[in-house]
Amino acid sequence: MSLSHAILTALIDENLTGYELAKQFDVSLGFFWQASHQQIYRELKQLHEQGFVAVEEVPQLAKPDKRVYSLTAAGQKMLEVWILAPTRSRHSKDELFIKLYNVGLVPVASIVAAIGQRQAEHQRKLALYRKIESRSYADPAQLSDRKKGIYLSLLAGIRQEEMGLGWCSDARKLLASVTT
Amino acid sequence: MSLSHAILTALIDENLTGYELAKQFDVSLGFFWQASHQQIYRELKQLHEQGFVAVEEVPQLAKPDKRVYSLTAAGQKMLEVWILAPTRSRHSKDELFIKLYNVGLVPVASIVAAIGQRQAEHQRKLALYRKIESRSYADPAQLSDRKKGIYLSLLAGIRQEEMGLGWCSDARKLLASVTT
DNA sequence: CGGTACATGTAATCTGTTACATGATTCA
DNA sequence: TGAATCATGTAACAGATTACATGTACCG
Numbered sequence: 001m002s003l004s005h006a007i008l009t010a011l012i013d014e015n016l017t018g019y020e021l022a023k024q025f026d027v028s029l030g031f032f033w034q035a036s037h038q039q040i041y042r043e044l045k046q047l048h049e050q051g052f053v054a055v056e057e058v059p060q061l062a063k064p065d066k067r068v069y070s071l072t073a074a075g076q077k078m079l080e081v082w083i084l085a086p087t088r089s090r091h092s093k094d095e096l097f098i099k100l101y102n103v104g105l106v107p108v109a110s111i112v113a114a115i116g117q118r119q120a121e122h123q124r125k126l127a128l129y130r131k132i133e134s135r136s137y138a139d140p141a142q143l144s145d146r147k148k149g150i151y152l153s154l155l156a157g158i159r160q161e162e163m164g165l166g167w168c169s170d171a172r173k174l175l176a177s178v179t180t
Numbered sequence: 181m182s183l184s185h186a187i188l189t190a191l192i193d194e195n196l197t198g199y200e201l202a203k204q205f206d207v208s209l210g211f212f213w214q215a216s217h218q219q220i221y222r223e224l225k226q227l228h229e230q231g232f233v234a235v236e237e238v239p240q241l242a243k244p245d246k247r248v249y250s251l252t253a254a255g256q257k258m259l260e261v262w263i264l265a266p267t268r269s270r271h272s273k274d275e276l277f278i279k280l281y282n283v284g285l286v287p288v289a290s291i292v293a294a295i296g297q298r299q300a301e302h303q304r305k306l307a308l309y310r311k312i313e314s315r316s317y318a319d320p321a322q323l324s325d326r327k328k329g330i331y332l333s334l335l336a337g338i339r340q341e342e343m344g345l346g347w348c349s350d351a352r353k354l355l356a357s358v359t360t
Numbered sequence: 361c362g363g364t365a366c367a368t369g370t371a372a373t374c375t376g377t378t379a380c381a382t383g384a385t386t387c388a
Numbered sequence: 389t390g391a392a393t394c395a396t397g398t399a400a401c402a403g404a405t406t407a408c409a410t411g412t413a414c415c416g
Contacts, residue, residue, distance in 0.1 A: 001403065002275050009281045019367050032277040039404065041369060062412060064367040076285070083279050083286050087294045089301055090274040095182050095267050097212040097336065101189045103329030105256070106263050111329070114267045121269055145358045149283030149291070152351050156277065163343040171332045178325045181375070199395050219376065221397060244383075244395040 002088075003043050006033050008052060008071055008079045015056075015070040018044050031129075031157050044069055052078055100171075108178045115175070119168040126161035129154060182268075183223050186213050188232060188251055188259045195236075195250040198224050211309070211337050224249055232258055280351075288358045295355070299348040306341035309334055 010016065010024050021044075022037040024030065035043075044067075047053045052075030058066040071079075099114055137143065137151045190196065190204050201224075202217040204210065215223075227233045232255035238246040251259075279294055317323065317331045 006278050009278055032272055032274050034271055080286050083282055084290050087275050091214055092212055094212050094270040097333040098186050098189055099263050100329040100333050102263055104326040106260050110264050145360055146284040148354055149280040153277040153280050156347050159343050159347050163339050167336050167339050174328055178328055180325055
């Protein structure tokens with residue numbers, strides 16, 4: 001599976017605790033891969049047993065102790081091997097389309113409403129991505145190699161949301177002609 | 181969850197066996213929701229226990245007996261209620277982006293290769309969707325209400341693949357400037 | 361006083377994937 | 389003869405979600 005690979009990837013630049021990793025999966029990496037803290041703690045335990053990450057226990061005053069994880073040579077090796085292997089394609093599962101198959105069964109208004117929600121979500125995400133873009137990736141050609149890769153992920157997000165907005169607009173237009 | 185809703189949706193127009201449903205999830209519905217026959221049989225069993233579908237056993241000569249499922253009034257009701265409820269947003273999980281975060285760690289060529297595979301996949305799907313479009317949805321405004329909804333799902337697929345191709349092309353351009 | 365941030369986990373349940381199992385018929 | 393289609397399932401495992409559990413500190 002690849003949550004493990006996402007975790008190892010996050011550990012390349014910095015050593016992180018499970019807690020911090022969970023936050024990373026809420027932003028940045030999280031734009032295209034999400035995971036809850038429960039999943040992350042479980043996965044870290046396994047990665048540690050397999051020797052792909054090392055842990056350092058850091059006692060703290062007045063706060064729970066930390067477990068700071070870092071990438072080992074074996075971990076980096078396994079990540080490299082995985083990158084060379086074929087990429088599984090994303091399997092999209094989108095409830096909205098199941099709803100669309102039911103135009104005619106329920107009042108269109110309810111389906112239009114669902115599209116409206118989706119539209120708002122696209123707008124929110126697009127605004128966020130654009131903000132990140134202008135803040136850190138204004139001149140793509142000048143970025144470091146690593147940043148170029150990250151920028152391309154962001155670009156995919158931007159295109160994705162733009163496409164979604166275009167589709168929402170088409171959908172609203174066509175559904176306007178439905179009378180149920 | 182919504183595999184159940186996808187199944188009920190498929191049963192609106194026709195009564196189907198688990199086997200036939202599994203095939204539907206390979207095409208049509210399957211463009212945005214996939215499920216294996218094992219999942220479908222398990223789900224049908226539960227839907228039956230809950231009274232959302234009815235079964236008719238059809239003995240056959242020289243072939244295994246069939247179990248033909250149909251939507252019950254309770255099933256339709258529950259589908260309607262679900263449609264009115266808020267739609268969960270799709271959680272995209274795409275390994276390709278994890279690989280992109282690792283530009284710099286491995287030779288770029290390997291990442292470019294992964295993008296090449298993705299590009300081919302987009303092309304294949306786009307060609308298929310376009311074929312279906314020209315065959316059955318050439319004049320969207322003239323479609324029945326129900327077909328309009330289905331067409332919009334197809335349109336989302338088309339836009340998705342077009343967007344993906346555009347992104348692949350951008351990605352290749354930018355990665356051409358990476359030398360590792 | 362209440363909420364948020366810090367920090368880690370367990371347990372139960374639900375989904376999804378992979379492998380195994382059966383057995384006739386049709387087509388190349 | 390071997391592969392594909394029809395038709396149903398079980399079992400084991402992997403992955404994801406939801407709920408529960410604990411406890412301090414800081415900010416308003």
